[in-house]
Amino acid sequence: MNVSQFGSWNARFVYKYAPWILAAIVLSCAAAAPFAKNLKLHANFLELLPAETPSVVNLKELTSHVGGTSFLICVIESPNESTARIAAERLSEEAAKFESVDYVDNRSSVPAFENRKLLFLKLESVAKLKQDVRDILGYYRRQANPFFVDLLNEQAPEIDVASYELEQKVYRVGSFEGKDKKNFMRVVLVKPRHTIGDFADSRKLFNRTLATFETIKQDLKHPVTLGLTGPYRTRESEYRTLKRDLRWTGIITTVLLAIIMLTAFRNLRCLVYTYLPLSAGIFLTLAFTQIAIGYLNLITAFLVSILLGMGSDYTLHILVSLENDIRHQNGDILKALDQTYNELWKPLMSSMLTTAVAFYAMVISSFEGFRHFGLIAGVGIVISFVVVFYGLPSLFVLGEKYFPAKRKPAPKPKPIHRNGIYAILIACALFSAYSITQLHAMKFNYDFSDLQAKNDNTIELAERIGHYFGVQLNPVGLITPTRERADEITDRINAYIKTKPNTNFDFATSLTTHVPQDQDAKIKILGEIEALLAQREAVIAKLEGTDKERIEELRAQLKAQPLAIDDLPAGMQRQYEGDERAISIVFVYPNDRIIDGRVTKKFVNELRSLDLGPDIKLAGEAVLFADVLSRLENDTPVVMFVSFLTVIGLLFIHFRRPDHVLWVLAPVIIGFLWTCGMAGASDLHYNFINLTILPSILGVGIDSGIYIFDHYRSKRDDNFFVSMQKTSKGVLLSSLTNIAAFASLAFAHHRGMASLGLLGVFGFTSCLLASVYFVPSLIEFYELRTQHIFNRTGEK
Amino acid sequence: MPKTIIRAVVTVLFTWVALPCFAVETTPQEGVQTFIQSIRSMQFPAQDPDGQKALVEKANTYLDLEALSRKALPQHWDNVSPEDRQAFQRLLGALIEEVAYPQSTEFMGQYEITYPAITPAGNGFEVQSIVKQEAEGLEAEVLYHVYPLDGSWKIDDVTLDGVSITEDLQYQFDKIIEESQFAGLLETMQKRLTEARAENQAS
Numbered sequence: 001m002n003v004s005q006f007g008s009w010n011a012r013f014v015y016k017y018a019p020w021i022l023a024a025i026v027l028s029c030a031a032a033a034p035f036a037k038n039l040k041l042h043a044n045f046l047e048l049l050p051a052e053t054p055s056v057v058n059l060k061e062l063t064s065h066v067g068g069t070s071f072l073i074c075v076i077e078s079p080n081e082s083t084a085r086i087a088a089e090r091l092s093e094e095a096a097k098f099e100s101v102d103y104v105d106n107r108s109s110v111p112a113f114e115n116r117k118l119l120f121l122k123l124e125s126v127a128k129l130k131q132d133v134r135d136i137l138g139y140y141r142r143q144a145n146p147f148f149v150d151l152l153n154e155q156a157p158e159i160d161v162a163s164y165e166l167e168q169k170v171y172r173v174g175s176f177e178g179k180d181k182k183n184f185m186r187v188v189l190v191k192p193r194h195t196i197g198d199f200a201d202s203r204k205l206f207n208r209t210l211a212t213f214e215t216i217k218q219d220l221k222h223p224v225t226l227g228l229t230g231p232y233r234t235r236e237s238e239y240r241t242l243k244r245d246l247r248w249t250g251i252i253t254t255v256l257l258a259i260i261m262l263t264a265f266r267n268l269r270c271l272v273y274t275y276l277p278l279s280a281g282i283f284l285t286l287a288f289t290q291i292a293i294g295y296l297n298l299i300t301a302f303l304v305s306i307l308l309g310m311g312s313d314y315t316l317h318i319l320v321s322l323e324n325d326i327r328h329q330n331g332d333i334l335k336a337l338d339q340t341y342n343e344l345w346k347p348l349m350s351s352m353l354t355t356a357v358a359f360y361a362m363v364i365s366s367f368e369g370f371r372h373f374g375l376i377a378g379v380g381i382v383i384s385f386v387v388v389f390y391g392l393p394s395l396f397v398l399g400e401k402y403f404p405a406k407r408k409p410a411p412k413p414k415p416i417h418r419n420g421i422y423a424i425l426i427a428c429a430l431f432s433a434y435s436i437t438q439l440h441a442m443k444f445n446y447d448f449s450d451l452q453a454k455n456d457n458t459i460e461l462a463e464r465i466g467h468y469f470g471v472q473l474n475p476v477g478l479i480t481p482t483r484e485r486a487d488e489i490t491d492r493i494n495a496y497i498k499t500k501p502n503t504n505f506d507f508a509t510s511l512t513t514h515v516p517q518d519q520d521a522k523i524k525i526l527g528e529i530e531a532l533l534a535q536r537e538a539v540i541a542k543l544e545g546t547d548k549e550r551i552e553e554l555r556a557q558l559k560a561q562p563l564a565i566d567d568l569p570a571g572m573q574r575q576y577e578g579d580e581r582a583i584s585i586v587f588v589y590p591n592d593r594i595i596d597g598r599v600t601k602k603f604v605n606e607l608r609s610l611d612l613g614p615d616i617k618l619a620g621e622a623v624l625f626a627d628v629l630s631r632l633e634n635d636t637p638v639v640m641f642v643s644f645l646t647v648i649g650l651l652f653i654h655f656r657r658p659d660h661v662l663w664v665l666a667p668v669i670i671g672f673l674w675t676c677g678m679a680g681a682s683d684l685h686y687n688f689i690n691l692t693i694l695p696s697i698l699g700v701g702i703d704s705g706i707y708i709f710d711h712y713r714s715k716r717d718d719n720f721f722v723s724m725q726k727t728s729k730g731v732l733l734s735s736l737t738n739i740a741a742f743a744s745l746a747f748a749h750h751r752g753m754a755s756l757g758l759l760g761v762f763g764f765t766s767c768l769l770a771s772v773y774f775v776p777s778l779i780e781f782y783e784l785r786t787q788h789i790f791n792r793t794g795e796k
Numbered sequence: 797m798p799k800t801i802i803r804a805v806v807t808v809l810f811t812w813v814a815l816p817c818f819a820v821e822t823t824p825q826e827g828v829q830t831f832i833q834s835i836r837s838m839q840f841p842a843q844d845p846d847g848q849k850a851l852v853e854k855a856n857t858y859l860d861l862e863a864l865s866r867k868a869l870p871q872h873w874d875n876v877s878p879e880d881r882q883a884f885q886r887l888l889g890a891l892i893e894e895v896a897y898p899q900s901t902e903f904m905g906q907y908e909i910t911y912p913a914i915t916p917a918g919n920g921f922e923v924q925s926i927v928k929q930e931a932e933g934l935e936a937e938v939l940y941h942v943y944p945l946d947g948s949w950k951i952d953d954v955t956l957d958g959v960s961i962t963e964d965l966q967y968q969f970d971k972i973i974e975e976s977q978f979a980g981l982l983e984t985m986q987k988r989l990t991e992a993r994a995e996n997q998a999s
Contacts, residue, residue, distance in 0.1 A: 142964045145956040146903035149891045151968050151984050538936065538957045 007342035015334045018394035025280050025391050032287030039286050042295040048369045048628050055627045058619035062477050065578035070196050073230035074188040075461055080222035081184040087224045088186035090216045095190050100205050103571040105189040112567045116560045118526060119516040120171045125164035126522045130529050132159050137536045144542055159550050167516055169471060170509045185468050202236040229461040241453035242301050245748040253305045256740035264733050269399055274315045277391035281384035282307050289376050299369035299692050300376055302753055309741025310700060311384035313734035317344055318392050320730040333400050337393055347710040350654045352385040354647045355699030361643035362695055365635035373692050421777045428774040435673045438680025445685040446597030451752035474594040475587035476620040486510040486584035489612055504603040506591035511576035519562045530558040600625045632688050643695050647702055664705035666775045671701045671767030678762040689752035690759040700738055701767030704731045735768035824921040824942045825911045827949030831858040840898040841999055852893055861885045863952035867962035869969055876978055887985040894992035919943045
């Protein structure tokens, strides 16, 4: 058999062995079922980088020692300070008893700190406190003296807590009361025993915490609310959203495809011909994924919808051709098969190869999101192609043998009038010009909070904590071998911060940071304040209201005993040094929103540039984010370039002429330009999720050009639009199915996925319009102007 | 022990020797008592203007305004002109009448006042008084520094809760003088006096 006979050979093979082919497909699916069933979804950023990446290795080490930097953050708010404090204390007590909780860090109510709060102030602030107490006592003493004549019309001075400065910024986190416009806020950090990827356990913990808080609320007079945030909450929320979106977008895609198919073919059997082989192909792809990789990640989670759309390309081209050919062959199945295979095997193969190669090119990336996507999609396209190439015609053969369909004659193709061609060209030229003006608007969105689920307030709550306490709660951990080394690094970084006004660092802390300095001097001043108060008992006795309360609260703090490092809560010690005390962590806090990828990159790069020593390791989610972004930025141009080059190579093999290759590429180039125009008009930006769809647009966009041009250059003397109308139905339908698959994603709750869907819709729509209208109009325009671009050698 | 004996001897000697020089009160305590009684008898607003005036004048006889003024302006008194000193004393005296006496009347009310101790202090004696403010459950200790002058007892300081009135006044006066000089102090005192008189008339 030579290449020219390949089509006929396949037609005979399928005609003869249709039942066996279908049986083989069913058996393959049965064998693949155990694998496909066990495929899991890992909605974890950790999985987007290779396991040996230093940031991944270090984060795992950090997690193994201290359980990572992640907590469930419970945020309690109330307009009444005492209510917020009591609610936080009770929640801490109850949460510590949960079996799934390792420990609770209630920053607002630590017994070791209870009567030592004033030691955490700066020495100057303690001295100021003494002066303020003197001023208050002096004022009330003067007011109480009947012989005193008030000439100054003094207002009663107050002890203004906000005017006292904490020695270390990290003390702000929940340790002291503060008031933000309406509410007092308290933070309780809950450390679960399970890992962050254990979503079922996380959900149980959230529900139990919320239920416990409802019980606590009932005993409190003033309103109080609980909000949950932190990595445990945000990851679980993201996972839940992704799963829900997967379910719904899969259903919507299936329904949309069914509508398209029924509209195009007007019979139910087309759904069977389309979905059975496609489902088998996707099922086998999922089994392959389980064997090769073991899980789906944040990027590959939506491949089912994408493969449904892209795999349906082959079903549609074959089905359109079979339907058309069986009409022309007066019901002769074998002849129809022969015609279809001979016409389509080459363009289908080229299309499959270009699409697969466009995806495979992503495998060279070190960004696992790209790599897995490329591998699964590339293999999935090949599997889908093989299953559809043999499975669909086999189904067709059996269907026509046992249930022959009555078909109406195909409508005669109509050429488009010359004026129509000019109108199309002008409209397309104008939109191209507009799209050029939008190129500058296409930016990369680094803000990860824009990729989270809609109506998800966990990140907003986390940011509010940052605003409230003036601390961004997403530090990077530096793993150091000893406490002394940790102190040295902390001092070095804090000294660095003082010399760099434009630094991205806010402050660094080690365990020792939580032990106040100058305790002896502060305790001495507190003793002096106590003596002052003791002298003025008579004045204090006459005080009323908040003034008296403040003085009494203050008195409770005046007998502070020195705080040593061993007095620090066990939970806090574990956060920094773990149970074995094999390491000591330094936490470096950023001074800006780490959820913005640009800030993350600058922060991490600056930290790396400090060259702290070979014994220091950076760990934390921020480091992961920075690495993901770097790889994305580095790999995307390379991947696109390699995809493009390889695709061009394949096109050359197929068409052999550079001008033909250019015409095939023209729809893609124009399509990408129009994609930018549509994206710019709708304020859609690139992000690390929707970037993954670009190779798909490249591959599928070229498919249309291959089908159309391959068909056109094989026919002589036909008007382009006339010859195109058979092929264009397949192109149109396949593009519509891709658009439908991505349109369903555009409604996803996960905004990252929604942006992927929207960009897909723009990309495939643009390529469709370019390949079906613009470029053919351009070719016909040149044809009309006497230039014959194609020497067509095929039959009339 | 020796100090206690000395105090006792001095008190006895003073009582036997010096007291006969005082026509009306023979002891510092009696002087303070009369002063306090005068104040307690005052009414605000006054029902009997003439009677009130007599009580005020009587109370004033126990105050040594010049000594009070010197103690309240230790850093400034010697630098101030005699005219300004007179103006200051006049205003201080008027403010005591319009502000301090009404406040004191209210402070002491009809509470029981005891005089547990008299202690020699400086050029005179410190008379300790306890005002038993039963309604508040408090006892206020007020110390009067009295000394003999021209045949009568003079008060130049009153101490409440360990801090003397001259110290409190000094705190204010120093603050005002720092901002607006002595002239500003006189102006402020005049303004306060006008306000106090208006308040007293209104009530």
